[in-house]
Amino acid sequence: MRDVFCRSLVSQTVDPRLVFLTGDLGFKALEPLRDALRERFINAGVAEQNMVSVAAGLAKLGLRPWVYSIAPFVYARPFEQIRNDVCMHKLPVVLVGNGGGYGYGVMGSTHHALEDYGCLLTLPNLRVFAPAFDEDVSAIIPLLMQVDDPAYLRLGMAERPAECAIPAYACWRRLIKGDGPTLVVIGPLAGGLLRVASGLSQARCPDLWLVTELPMQALPEGLLESIRRSRHLVVVEEHTAAGGLGQMLSYRLAWMGHAPHRFSHYHAHGYVSGLFGSQRFHRAESGLDPDAIVASTCNE
Amino acid sequence: MRNSELSKMEVGSVIDLRRKAKLRLLQMHYESGVGHLGGNLSALDILLCLYHFILRRDDLFVLSKGHGAGALYVALWSTGALTDDDLQQFHKDGTRLSGHPPAVGIPEIVFATGSLGHGLGLACGLALGKKLKGEPGRVFCLTSDGEWNEGSCWESLIFLTHHRLDNLILIVDCNGLQGFGTTREVANLEPLIEKFRAFGIDALEIDGHAMENLHAAVAECHSGPLAIVARTVKGCGVSFMENQMEWHYLPLNAQQYEQARNEVQQACVMSSADR
Numbered sequence: 001m002r003d004v005f006c007r008s009l010v011s012q013t014v015d016p017r018l019v020f021l022t023g024d025l026g027f028k029a030l031e032p033l034r035d036a037l038r039e040r041f042i043n044a045g046v047a048e049q050n051m052v053s054v055a056a057g058l059a060k061l062g063l064r065p066w067v068y069s070i071a072p073f074v075y076a077r078p079f080e081q082i083r084n085d086v087c088m089h090k091l092p093v094v095l096v097g098n099g100g101g102y103g104y105g106v107m108g109s110t111h112h113a114l115e116d117y118g119c120l121l122t123l124p125n126l127r128v129f130a131p132a133f134d135e136d137v138s139a140i141i142p143l144l145m146q147v148d149d150p151a152y153l154r155l156g157m158a159e160r161p162a163e164c165a166i167p168a169y170a171c172w173r174r175l176i177k178g179d180g181p182t183l184v185v186i187g188p189l190a191g192g193l194l195r196v197a198s199g200l201s202q203a204r205c206p207d208l209w210l211v212t213e214l215p216m217q218a219l220p221e222g223l224l225e226s227i228r229r230s231r232h233l234v235v236v237e238e239h240t241a242a243g244g245l246g247q248m249l250s251y252r253l254a255w256m257g258h259a260p261h262r263f264s265h266y267h268a269h270g271y272v273s274g275l276f277g278s279q280r281f282h283r284a285e286s287g288l289d290p291d292a293i294v295a296s297t298c299n300e
Numbered sequence: 301m302r303n304s305e306l307s308k309m310e311v312g313s314v315i316d317l318r319r320k321a322k323l324r325l326l327q328m329h330y331e332s333g334v335g336h337l338g339g340n341l342s343a344l345d346i347l348l349c350l351y352h353f354i355l356r357r358d359d360l361f362v363l364s365k366g367h368g369a370g371a372l373y374v375a376l377w378s379t380g381a382l383t384d385d386d387l388q389q390f391h392k393d394g395t396r397l398s399g400h401p402p403a404v405g406i407p408e409i410v411f412a413t414g415s416l417g418h419g420l421g422l423a424c425g426l427a428l429g430k431k432l433k434g435e436p437g438r439v440f441c442l443t444s445d446g447e448w449n450e451g452s453c454w455e456s457l458i459f460l461t462h463h464r465l466d467n468l469i470l471i472v473d474c475n476g477l478q479g480f481g482t483t484r485e486v487a488n489l490e491p492l493i494e495k496f497r498a499f500g501i502d503a504l505e506i507d508g509h510a511m512e513n514l515h516a517a518v519a520e521c522h523s524g525p526l527a528i529v530a531r532t533v534k535g536c537g538v539s540f541m542e543n544q545m546e547w548h549y550l551p552l553n554a555q556q557y558e559q560a561r562n563e564v565q566q567a568c569v570m571s572s573a574d575r
Binding site: 019044045058059063 | 403410411412413414415417418420421422423424425426427428429430432433435451452455456458459462463
């Protein structure tokens with residue numbers, strides 16, 4: 001997603017309010033953006049606390065700062081600066097975290113972002129955007145230039161199955177309609193789930209929904225109908241259970257009086273074996289393998 | 301206005317301004333039963349000088365030592381931006397005037413502060429933003445000395461010197477005391493001025509209670525960034541508070557309040573007589 005992110009943001013550089021700050025990352029990726037923005041592209045160095053405070057100062061003057069780093073370095077290290085300087089003042093700073101979830105794979109746990117949106121959504125005014133496909137990134141970036149709230153953009157590696165059509169960007173989308181359980185996913189895991197689901201019969205196929213923006217906007221009536229019909233809600237996310245989509249959605253449904261009869265939650269479990277590997281390895285250790293999820297939830 | 305002009309023409313009004321502001325600060329903290337007086341009295345002269353003699357329409361100010369909110373509110377009261385009614389609400393339920401500067405409700409306050417080590421980065425953003433937008437004006441930031449324990453301050457110092465933010469002036473209220481000891485005991489950074497210079501920023505040291513010195517330092521700075529190490533006295537002007545750590549925390553009782561008022565009044569009479 002990083003290349004499409006760069007290309008999409010380059011197309012916004014005509015807006016003189018756009019300022020981009022990077023925590024010394026973006027080699028072989030963000031050079032076109034640097035060249036387009038010139039003095040408005042700032043390598044703030046390996047100093048994320050200052051970078052976020054600087055962004056708040058820029059935003060206070062009406063500019064549109066984007067702050068970029070590997071995900072944990074942009075939400076965890078400068079958390080208090082995000083809280084006090086950005087969110088308490090409701091400033092339009094966009095935090096861009098590359099490598100959501102286990103995205104940095106064998107680089108290790110310091111580089112993973114398993115609790116990013118859970119932590120950030122405890123803060124006032126902040127909105128999270130977690131694209132699943134490259135096309136989502138292209139749609140979200142112009143949107144973020146118009147959003148007047150703090151925002152966090154969680155980038156990952158898109159896994160769109162080539163043969164599947166994807167509905168146009170929306171905060172809630174039904175990716176495939178099936179008669180199986182109601183399955184709600186956030187982020188690039190959607191691609192793998194869609195691939196597996198599209199090979200199933202209508203009877204076994206999950207009713208697959210994708211959410212991209214948090215806090216969730218109003219739940220679509222089609223989703224509520226699906227949960228009433230299937231009586232089984234499955235939530236899949238590359239994030240800890242604590243503060244995750246599963247908790248948010250089940251809470252919302254309980255509050256609305258639409259609690260599902262059965263609830264399954266597939267989420268990041270941290271480091272099950274204590275060993276390290278690719279993003280695929282860590283997903284599998286957490287039970288986040290799309291084939292396994294579909295096999296265990298769509299076989300009734 | 302030059303230093304000599306300030307010292308000759310306005311010394312009478314400075315004494316009066318200082319007396320009124322210091323008495324109002326004592327009254328506000330006494331009536332609200334609130335501590336933090338020591339650090340407010342060390343910063344008050346700097347804030348009065350900024351608001352009355354330095355800040356112009358296009359300038360911005362960030363109080364990084366948010367625990368100096370009382371002195372900031374009184375300085376804003378002295379300019380007419382806050383009223384007596386506002387100050388009477390200090391620290392009360394339903395107030396705009398929280399113990400540290402708020403994010404909303406007082407237009408003159410650009411940023412909420414209180415957790416140390418944020419203000420200089422915010423000031424860097426404002427200064428950089430002004431340059432990118434081609435806007436006039438300078439950005440002033442007042443930190444405490446203990447605040448320089450925070451790593452984020454040094455991140456910001458690297459940033460502002462590297463980007464040559466010549467529209468930024470940093471003032472450090474060096475009263476030598478922090479939360480649980482003297483700055484020398486806790487994490488000695490002296491000589492602070494040499495550390496600033498080593499980072500590549502022009503730096504000078506002044507008496508932080510001599511407004512004409514701060515005014516002159518700023519007036520003579522044609523291109524920043526500049527760091528001003530202002531030597532101050534915690535609890536300045538009240539004998540039993542001066543350089544006493546407990547006055548970072550303690551509220552005044554009635555007898556102490558009376559003594560403090562008398563000392564401030566007396567000091568101003570003596571200053572006037574010296575003229």
